[in-house]
Amino acid sequence: MWWRTGFFAVLVALLAAPAGASTFTLETSAFLNGGNLPRTDAGSAGACGGRNISPPLRFSGFPAGVRSFAVVAYDTDAHFVHWVAYGIGAEVTTLPPGFGSTASPSFAGGANDAGTTLYWGPCPPIGDPPHHYVFTAYALDLAPARLPPGLSRAAFLRAIATHTLAQAEITGRYSR
Numbered sequence: 516m517w518w519r520t521g522f523f524a525v526l527v528a529l530l531a532a533p534a535g536a537s538t539f540t541l542e543t544s545a546f547l548n549g550g551n552l553p554r555t556d557a558g559s560a561g562a563c564g565g566r567n568i569s570p571p572l573r574f575s576g577f578p579a580g581v582r583s584f585a586v587v588a589y590d591t592d593a594h595f596v597h598w599v600a601y602g603i604g605a606e607v608t609t610l611p612p613g614f615g616s617t618a619s620p621s622f623a624g625g626a627n628d629a630g631t632t633l634y635w636g637p638c639p640p641i642g643d644p645p646h647h648y649v650f651t652a653y654a655l656d657l658a659p660a661r662l663p664p665g666l667s668r669a670a671f672l673r674a675i676a677t678h679t680l681a682q683a684e685i686t687g688r689y690s691r
Contacts, residue, residue, distance in 0.1 A: 539681035545570035563638035569615035599625025645688035
């Protein structure tokens with residue numbers, strides 16, 4: 516009888532998916548989903564322990580019609596925005612380590628909560644349980660240069676509300 520339940524769950528999932536639905540995924544070689552971020556990805560200020568290097572990311576399974584990608588990194592425990600990057604051309608499906616750590620014409624930097632437009636690595640308080648850093652990728656129907664640089668996370672999310680074709684996420688943890 517167990518096989519009927521499993522078969523039924525798969526059948527319902529397939530029928531519920533819209534026709535032509537993508538299987539957009541965000542992957543990294545730096546950590547497993549739910550695993551620990553490497554020290555290099557942590558902040559470099561004070562005793563954060565890292566070098567402020569954004570992790571390598573890869574987009575796959577995105578839907579047709581994608582004109583650009585975007586990435587937001589957010590600490591759900593501290594409610595802190597670490598990175599907002601958008602205007603990444605549709606041909607750029609792999610972001611190397613450090614992609615968001617320095618200014619580049621390859622993306623528009625949005626405002627993070629540290630007051631910069633670049634990747635700001637994790638730096639939770641010493642002794643806190645591991646914080647959860649959610650990296651969300653957006654597949655957009657917007658041309659890469661459509662949005663102005665410097666948007667906050669909230670302004671960015673409002674701007675893409677009707678332009679998001681798919682989104683995917685991966686979560687890393689970090690503590691000191």
